[in-house]
Amino acid sequence: MSIRAVLVFIAALLIIQVGNKRIFGKHTAFDIVLGIIYGSILSRAITGNSPFWPTLAAALTLVLLHRFFAFMAYNTSGFFGPFIKGDPVCLIKDGKIQEDELKKHSLTEKDLNEALRSGGVTDAKDVAYGFLERSGDISIVKKDS
Incomplete structure (x- = not known):
């Protein structure tokens, strides 16, 4: 099993090189799903539960599929890109918290306040826009002074 683990580790590194750097770097739902399935498939190769x-x-096929979907999301307009990568959501507009969006995305004001502090702001009134990004991060755009 140790030899299989070493071989799978090397093969996994080579397969990821076929993909691109963003596969495990941006952490959108699209990327996380691949990571979970990729790990599950490769564990089968290590333990011998599936043919090596x-x-x-199958792992290579998943990485190539991820790359193809990313290509399609980049090069097509309309439904495909937002379906694969999602869309940002406005949580604060002109200093006003969009309560309905917080509720829709299961965010509390404490979550929002944490993002404000991380953005160097203590009050939503000082924010031009606050977005829940596709990655799940909250970004803050301060009002001009």
Whole structure:
């Protein structure tokens, strides 16, 4: 099993190189799903629960599919890009908290206040826009002084 683990580790590094850096870097739902499934498939190759080479081929197929979907999301307009990557959501507009959006996305004011502090702001009134980004991060755009 140790030899299989070493081989799978090396194969996984090579397969990820076929993809691109953002596969595990941006953490959108699109990327997280791949990470979970990729890890599950590769664990089968390590433990011997599935045939070795077909399991590695399945992992490569998933990475290529991820790359293809990313290409399609970038090069097409309309439904596909937002479906794969999501859309940002406005949580604060002109200093006013959008309560309905907080509720819709299960965010509390404490969550929002944490993001405000991280953005160097203590009061939502000092914010031009606050967005729940596709990655799940909250970004803050301060009002001009």
